[in-house]
Amino acid sequence: MTYQELFASILHQKSYLCVGLDTDLRKIPAHLQSEADPVFAFNRAIIDATAEYCVAYKPNIAFYEAQGPKGWESLRKTLDYIPKTHFTIADAKRGDIGNTSGLYARTFFDPSSAGLEFDSVTVAPYMGSDSVQPFLEFEGKWVILLALTSNPGGADFQRLSVNGKPLYEQVLTTSQQWAGADRMMYVVGATQADAFADIRRLAPDHFLLVPGVGAQGGSLEAVSRHGMNSHCGLLVNSARGIIYASSGPDFAQKARLEARAIQQEMEKYLDQFLPH
Numbered sequence: 001m002t003y004q005e006l007f008a009s010i011l012h013q014k015s016y017l018c019v020g021l022d023t024d025l026r027k028i029p030a031h032l033q034s035e036a037d038p039v040f041a042f043n044r045a046i047i048d049a050t051a052e053y054c055v056a057y058k059p060n061i062a063f064y065e066a067q068g069p070k071g072w073e074s075l076r077k078t079l080d081y082i083p084k085t086h087f088t089i090a091d092a093k094r095g096d097i098g099n100t101s102g103l104y105a106r107t108f109f110d111p112s113s114a115g116l117e118f119d120s121v122t123v124a125p126y127m128g129s130d131s132v133q134p135f136l137e138f139e140g141k142w143v144i145l146l147a148l149t150s151n152p153g154g155a156d157f158q159r160l161s162v163n164g165k166p167l168y169e170q171v172l173t174t175s176q177q178w179a180g181a182d183r184m185m186y187v188v189g190a191t192q193a194d195a196f197a198d199i200r201r202l203a204p205d206h207f208l209l210v211p212g213v214g215a216q217g218g219s220l221e222a223v224s225r226h227g228m229n230s231h232c233g234l235l236v237n238s239a240r241g242i243i244y245a246s247s248g249p250d251f252a253q254k255a256r257l258e259a260r261a262i263q264q265e266m267e268k269y270l271d272q273f274l275p276h
């Protein structure tokens, strides 16, 4: 999916919501546990309930890897089930020496490898340009680079001063030499509202993947006010706040209501903050 297609999808859906499919087998409602593939049955119901309110889905790979081969199969079926109109993110946070990154890239981008073809993958910038380059070799696919993460420990390194500036700023400026806003996005936590103006100064056109609303307490209003650019430039993720809105038989219905409430708020912010 291209930059323009993603923006068109946001305008069409009146939403920049990304639903996080962080599906923990231990949290799946009891009535689904007897299904042949409870994780897929759960995801299918969540996708059916939320697709009209979001533009993207982000399965966090850890939740699938933890189930071994069964988990990879649930992930493959889930990815196949996501409507082709929606942007897909493999939240794998990969990155290694180039030779190894090449295999990570194949895993998530080349369907003849592991049977998966995502639009994008999250990548850690720490090992530098040659660790990111192999992901960019896949035409039309996106790298979503960790810039300023939502967790408290994000400050341990990302806010350290390097040459008088926080390290995450260096990540934003250096990585723009590797790819433009049409191939790269940045992760910025919703809990880091104070940094959004700064980040927009350094990366005015890029999409930002913003996790941390919902369960982690970030403010959608603040993110939208300070982070929106002329192409929206935001994908705001919520996982637990949507998919575990209820642990009972009504889980999908409650997920739908949560997603709809976020979409309605986003529609308001698109009117308010998107330059017309």
Ligand SMILES: O=C(O)c1cc(=O)[nH]c(=O)n1[C@@H]1O[C@H](COP(=O)(O)O)[C@@H](O)[C@H]1O
Pocket: 020, 022, 060, 091, 122, 148, 149, 150, 151, 187, 188, 189, 211, 212, 213, 214, 215, 216, 237, 238, 239, 240, 241
């Ligand atoms: O890359 C991410 O998606 C990510 C980066 C970050 O800084 N913080 C963060 O929470 N995430 C992911 O976003 C999701 C947040 O989930 P909830 O807190 O349940 O909405 C999880 O899959 C996290 O791994």
